[in-house]
Amino acid sequence: MVSSISDNGGRSCINASTVVAPKHAAEIADALARKLGPIEPVAPEDENARLSGFANPKMADSIDATIEEGLKTPGATEVTAKYRNGPRKVSFAGGTYLRPTIVLCDSFAHPLANREFLFPYASIVQVSQSEILKQIGPSLVVTAITNDRTFHEALLDCPLIERLNLGPISTMSISWEQPHEGNMFEFLYKRRAIAVKNGA
Numbered sequence: 001m002v003s004s005i006s007d008n009g010g011r012s013c014i015n016a017s018t019v020v021a022p023k024h025a026a027e028i029a030d031a032l033a034r035k036l037g038p039i040e041p042v043a044p045e046d047e048n049a050r051l052s053g054f055a056n057p058k059m060a061d062s063i064d065a066t067i068e069e070g071l072k073t074p075g076a077t078e079v080t081a082k083y084r085n086g087p088r089k090v091s092f093a094g095g096t097y098l099r100p101t102i103v104l105c106d107s108f109a110h111p112l113a114n115r116e117f118l119f120p121y122a123s124i125v126q127v128s129q130s131e132i133l134k135q136i137g138p139s140l141v142v143t144a145i146t147n148d149r150t151f152h153e154a155l156l157d158c159p160l161i162e163r164l165n166l167g168p169i170s171t172m173s174i175s176w177e178q179p180h181e182g183n184m185f186e187f188l189y190k191r192r193a194i195a196v197k198n199g200a
Helices: 002-010 025-036 057-071 129-135 149-157 184-188
Strands: 018-021 076-078 089-092 095-098 101-105 121-126 139-144 161-166
Touching: 002 025, 002 121, 018 025, 025 101, 025 121, 057 076, 057 089, 057 095, 057 101, 129 149, 139 149, 149 161
Parallel strands: 018 121, 101 121, 139 161
Antiparallel strands: 076 101, 089 095
16 A cells, blocks of 8 residues: 555556545554655655655645645544654755645545545545445556455446456556556557558
8 A cells, every 4th residue: 555655756647546445444544654654855866765856846835735725624634744743845955845645534525535646645535345336436546455255346347447456466566468548459559441552
């Protein structure tokens, strides 16, 4: 889950933006916050660099303000705040960065649930397993960590999931033959007819 949320600075379309759990959501949120909260910007050449700076600081300002505004709505708690030791938005070596943020939401109805931002951000939502597929909405990639074979079948049948990982596989783990959005053949190629005349 940490890799899914934070690899590539949390900026990829296949980064996890929501963790849905049928139980123990608060414990999962806390475990993720412990791992991600302390991450801070370092020099880009540092092998431990895990955050990307914003070329336009106004975008970082806007995202930070959106999260702060969302936290005013009852039903959400930022869990990373107690492990971060400082603000979410920071300046470092002339750049503007947003530090990882994990928000525990009481439902998908909360404005910070199921949101995507250009940094390591995820909402954690507790939903009964029978309701998960009704609430997640269209998903580019889903990693399902479950041994429930009946739920596996339901996930495989769900038309809202573009790419499905069964087991502890990072959403960031891809192979080139897998579709990105829709069918890879249709994404990369256009069908056309070709006629060749002798001597051409």
